[in-house]
Amino acid sequence: MDIQYERIKGVNPFLDDYIEQNEELLSFYDYGFGTTDLKERAKELSNRHFNREELCEVLSEYNRRFTDCSFTFDQIENLKDETSLVIAGGQQAGLFTGPLYTINKIISILVSAADAEKELGIPVVPVFWIAGEDHDIDEINHIYVHYKDELKRLSVRERNDIKIPASLRPLKKDDVKEKMLESFRHLRETAYTAQLLDEWNHHLENSETYVDFFASLVHHLFKGTGIVLMDAQDQAVRKLEQPFFRELVKRNGELRDAFVMCAEKFREAGFGEPVTADPDLSHLFCHENGERLLLYAKDEEGGFSDREGRIELTAGELADKADDHAGLLSNNVVSRPLMQEWLLPVLGFISGPGEIKYWGTLGEAFRVFGFKMPPLLPRMQVSVVDRRTQRYADRLGISTINAVSSGADSEKERWREEREPSDYTSLFEEAEAQAAEVIRQLAAKLRKEKEASIASDVFENEFRGTIERYKKAVDRNVYRNLEPGLTGFDSITAALHPEGGLQERIVNVLPFLNEYGPDLIRTMTFRIREDSPDIKMHTIVYI
Incomplete structure (x- = not known):
């Protein structure tokens, strides 16, 4: 394994601005992401109190369901130390762990926590929360596999009109197993295949929900790293959160106004509208009859209702409801960061480009509750280059860095143009026209001799057909000579820049x-x- 770190710009201009610390953009955040910012944040958090004992009990109980790793429980125990802090991040519970960016985010949390612990000299605990409250099943019920140098989506059929949180949605084990087997059928058999299939089947059989399956796989893949998992939908977590849910209800009008104001400023500054700024949206869900319903402010007296x-x-x-029934309320993308801030001593939050962008609209919402937004640490972007892809790149003279950032399509077209014969299509078109003209002239002369005159259309069509068959034979020969190279370019793009984006947004960890x-x-x-790479660098892993 060889790991290199490269600065890749232009893939996401907003992220480039954030990393380069655009002054106007950074005005929407309370901290930067350097060591000085983390030290200031640690000082700020030293004046706040957190319910550490109960939090540790909840985390211990949850993680014990999926792992016996002593490193994880040592980290949870560290949280009892009043000086300890957390590097946090979260993601949805994707099928088979979802796209690689989830794996990359967990690695980022672990690396950043270790770095901060060295810098600050205090325990820094790596916490990954699973968005088990999310109900959009179409975002987590699929996996992409490579098929003939392209990508094929395999999905578990689910009803998206039923808004059941992922933590409560039962796994269709037979369907998931079918997709798992189909995924493996698209892989070549190796010394690891049988063991891998057996292990993943074991995790599936011992899981009841999407979140169970996800948590089980994550703890398996990261065993020994000390990662601590937390399910945002866990009823024990909800019980801890009850006091702040009451605050979110009580001060909902202030929250809505603050968010809309900040979102409008963000948009007017030219940074877009990453989250819809609906002034009536409460940023809370109510769980009713097993479903998750988004609440809106109904009237000036503070009532709430769902759209229907x-x-x-x-x-x-x-x-x-918040006081009496833990689990009947849950957060959306605006209130979840506030709840995290109330619940955990967050030194820094590991954020993807989209998260950094939408958190830029939340500054005033944090201030409503007397909070400061934590430092947003850009998630590591990691691309894995397998040996087959590297062989293609070496053979075709492709820069891996360029392929990661923009694929190989432009190089493919240039390569094709350099090797394709000069435009021979026009030669065949000219030959076809000349043959037709000869037939027509011959037919015109023969009409004068009635005995020799017959219909010429049949013979003209035969000539056309002969020329077309000739051209197709030439086409096949040209393609046969170019095919290995064209396939190589397609394979590079499918591996490193699939669907026009970074590998991490599509590809799953399974084939690796x-x-x-x-x-x-x-x-x-x-x-x-x-x-301990620079946070600005793109990580390229050659395996």
Whole structure:
């Protein structure tokens, strides 16, 4: 394994601006992401109190369901130390762990926590929260596999009109197993295949929901790293959150106004509208009959209802729900960061480009509750280059860096143009026209001799057909000579820049584990943690 770190610009201009610390953009955040910012944040958090004992009990109980790793429980125990802080990040519970950016985010959390611990001299705990409250099943029920140098989407059929949180949605184990087997059928058999399939089947059989399956796989892949998992939908977590849910209800009008104001400023500054700024949106969900319903402010007196009018509650009734029934309320993308800030001593939040962007609209919402937004640490962007892809790149003279950032399509077209014969299509078109003209002239002369005159159309069509067959034979020969190179370019793009974007947004970890073994992710994590790369760099792992 060889790991290199490169600065790649232009893939996401907004992220480039943030990393380069655009002054106007950074005005929407309370901290930068350097060591000085982390030290200031640590000082700020030293004046706040967190319910550490109960939090540790909840985390211990949850993680014990999926792992016996002593490193994880040591980290949870560290949280009891009043000086300890957290590097946090989260993601949805994707099928088979989802796209690689989830794996990359967990690696980022672990690396950043280790770095901060060295810099600050205090325990820094790596916490990854699973967005188990999210109900959009179409975002997590699929995986992409490579098929003939292209990508094929395999999905578990689910009803998206039923808004059940991922933590509560039962796994269709037979369907998931079918997609798992189909995924493996698209992989070549290696020394690791049988073991990998057996292990993943074991995790599936011992899981009841998408989140169970996800958590089980993550703890398996990252065993020994000390990662701590938290399910945002866990009822024990919800119980801890009850006091702040009451605050979110009580001060909902202030929250809505603050968010809309900040979102409008963000848009007017030219940074877009990453989250819809609806002034009536409460940023809370209410769980009713097993479904998750988004609430809107209904009237000036503080009432709430969902869009369909299935539930209607006064502010007092909603606050009572928060107090009396843990789990009946949940957060959206605006209130979840606030809840995280209240619940955890967050030194820094590992953020993807989209998260950094939408958090830029939340500054005033944080201030409503007397909080400051934590430092947003850009998630590591990691691209894995397998040996087959590297062989193609070497043979075709392709820069891996360029392929990661923009694919190989432009090089493919240039390569084709250099090797294709000069435009022979016009020669065949000219030959076809000349043959037709000769037939027509001959037919015209023969009409004068009635005995020799017959219909010429049949013979003209035969001539056309002969020339077309000749051209197709030439086309096949040209393609046969170019095909190995064209296939190589397509393979490079499918591996490193699929669907016009970074590898991490599409590709799953499964094919890499199949080729290089179940310890691959742990090995990558420890190597990158040892290297402690600059946060601005793109990590390229050659395996």
